[in-house]
Amino acid sequence: MTTFVQMLLTALLAVTAENILFAGGIGFSHALRAGRRPKTLGLYSIFVTVFTLISMVSGSLLAPLLAGSETLTVLRPAILALCAAAAYIAASFVIKTFFSQFYRKYGKLLSPAAINTVVLSMPYVLKSFKLSLPDAVGFALGTGAAFFLAALVFSRTSESCKNADMPKAFSGLPAVLLYIGILSMAFAGFTGGKLF
Amino acid sequence: MTNKRNLLRETGTIFLNGVFFKNPVLVGALGLYPVVAAGYNMKNAVELSLLFLFLSLPLNLLFCLVGEMMSVWIRPGLVLTASAVLYLPAAWLTEKLMPGAVTALGMFASLMICNSVILSRADEYAPTHIGWAVAADAVGGSVGFSLVICLTAAIRELWLKGSLWHTNMGVYGTADAGVSLPFFGFILLGFFAAFVQWANEKRSQKAEKRRVPRI
Numbered sequence: 001m002t003t004f005v006q007m008l009l010t011a012l013l014a015v016t017a018e019n020i021l022f023a024g025g026i027g028f029s030h031a032l033r034a035g036r037r038p039k040t041l042g043l044y045s046i047f048v049t050v051f052t053l054i055s056m057v058s059g060s061l062l063a064p065l066l067a068g069s070e071t072l073t074v075l076r077p078a079i080l081a082l083c084a085a086a087a088y089i090a091a092s093f094v095i096k097t098f099f100s101q102f103y104r105k106y107g108k109l110l111s112p113a114a115i116n117t118v119v120l121s122m123p124y125v126l127k128s129f130k131l132s133l134p135d136a137v138g139f140a141l142g143t144g145a146a147f148f149l150a151a152l153v154f155s156r157t158s159e160s161c162k163n164a165d166m167p168k169a170f171s172g173l174p175a176v177l178l179y180i181g182i183l184s185m186a187f188a189g190f191t192g193g194k195l196f
Numbered sequence: 197m198t199n200k201r202n203l204l205r206e207t208g209t210i211f212l213n214g215v216f217f218k219n220p221v222l223v224g225a226l227g228l229y230p231v232v233a234a235g236y237n238m239k240n241a242v243e244l245s246l247l248f249l250f251l252s253l254p255l256n257l258l259f260c261l262v263g264e265m266m267s268v269w270i271r272p273g274l275v276l277t278a279s280a281v282l283y284l285p286a287a288w289l290t291e292k293l294m295p296g297a298v299t300a301l302g303m304f305a306s307l308m309i310c311n312s313v314i315l316s317r318a319d320e321y322a323p324t325h326i327g328w329a330v331a332a333d334a335v336g337g338s339v340g341f342s343l344v345i346c347l348t349a350a351i352r353e354l355w356l357k358g359s360l361w362h363t364n365m366g367v368y369g370t371a372d373a374g375v376s377l378p379f380f381g382f383i384l385l386g387f388f389a390a391f392v393q394w395a396n397e398k399r400s401q402k403a404e405k406r407r408v409p410r411i
Contacts, residue, residue, distance in 0.1 A: 022378075023378070024233060024378065025228065025229055025232040025233040025378030025381065025382070026229050026233070026307075027229070028225070028228045028229070029225055029226045029227065029228055029229075029312040030312070032225055075284070076306070077280070077283060077287075077305070077306035077309055078280040078281065078283055078284055078309070079280075080306075081276055081277075081279065081280035081283070081309045081310065082277060082280050084276060084310070085273045085274070085276040085277045085280065086273075088272065088273045088276070089270060089273040092269050092270070092273070096269060107269065111272035111273075111319075114272075115272055115273070115275075115276050115310055115315060116310060116312070117229050117307050117310055117311075117312075119310075120306075120307060120309065120310045121303070121307060124302075124303040124306065124307075128303075167390075168393075168394075168397060169390040169391070169393050169394035169397065170386075170390045170393075171393075172393070173222075173223070173225055173389050173393070174386045174387070174389040174390035174393060175386070176225075176386075177225075177382050177383075177385045177386035177389055178382070178383055178386035178387075180382045181379050181380070181381075181382030181383035181385075181386060182379070182383075183379075184377075184378055184379035184382055185374075185379040187379075188374065188377050188378075188379050193373070193377075194376070194377065196233070196303055
């Protein structure tokens with residue numbers, strides 16, 4: 001029970017004070033793109049959550065092995081990225097082979113959801129925050145929820161950021177970036193400084 | 197001769213698009229993380245720019261050669277695999293040019309492996325274009341990324357410490373530490389993106405005027 005509560009609290013932390021998207025600036029390229037397709041936003045976020053969880057757990061399992069040798073420490077970023085690539089290829093293969101109809105409809109979401117900075121940053125988050133395995137799982141789930149909330153916010157942003165009353169030069173992406181900046185400022189207030 | 201001139205002109209256009217008119221960061225909203233999170237001093241900015249170039253150019257050329265030989269579904273995974281492998285020589289080269297750079301950058305350097313500018317170009321652009329175009333695009337994109345991160349870093353460092361690359365510029369840094377946080381990077385990027393949008397608008401207006409009306 002205590003472990004479960006601890007996991008939930010870490011998940012809450014990942015959505016609020018230690019939100020790697022708003023307070024860390026990670027993964028906005030993908031969150032913006034996910035927000036542009038509101039119909040698939042939920043599924044995209046579920047994929048991100050699953051791959052984030054895989055990345056976190058593999059990072060946690062590999063951590064003692066990678067810390068044991070100096071050569072492996074140098075190779076660490078490459079090894080972690082190879083794990084993420086393997087997770088994507090395996091997941092795509094399984095879905096393509098056994099759920100071909102689902103793959104035809106939603107297969108395009110898999111690669112951006114599996115290969116992004118949110119997913120690959122998990123082992124580094126694990127190391128920086130010194131998370132235990134239950135905490136790490138909670139953090140990964142919370143990050144998935146944070147991604148969903150960010151993409152949900154951006155799904156409404158594009159219309160309001162093309163307001164005819166604003167200067168033409170700021171319409172669209174520039175306004176979105178300023179909007180993200182202001183939202184991130186609020187999260188910086190929660191975090192109280194740099195996340196990493 | 198005409199073909200060669202056309203090729204040169206088109207290569208130049210692709211390069212300039214990457215640098216400014218279709219800048220991957222300011223127009224494509226790609227690769228935002230290193231700019232907003234690590235681009236708060238010039239040293240970081242130059243180190244990440246070098247790493248970007250050393251990773252982007254070989255990866256794009258590799259996928260220009262072999263990209264079309266593989267299925268579309270597996271390509272993103274193989275691009276990431278190749279990026280992970282090519283990161284090692286790229287990091288080594290950056291470390292040789294600027295000793296201690298990669299170690300000091302830590303997570304910022306490691307996450308360049310999955311930089312969305314690099315991966316999207318290698319996955320979507322490189323396999324369907326000729327070598328010259330891919331090289332021009334990779335170098336143009338690298339210069340474009342470097343310009344954005346260096347400009348962002350210069351403003352933040354000057355504002356925060358009154359210095360550039362730890363050299364005092366004779367001005368007094370007045371800003372709070374918040375300048376080095378990601379939110380300030382986003383706000384700066386918003387203004388830069390507005391400038392590029394304004395320049396593109398002016399450019400298209402000029403092109404419209406130059407067009408002779410058909411009678």
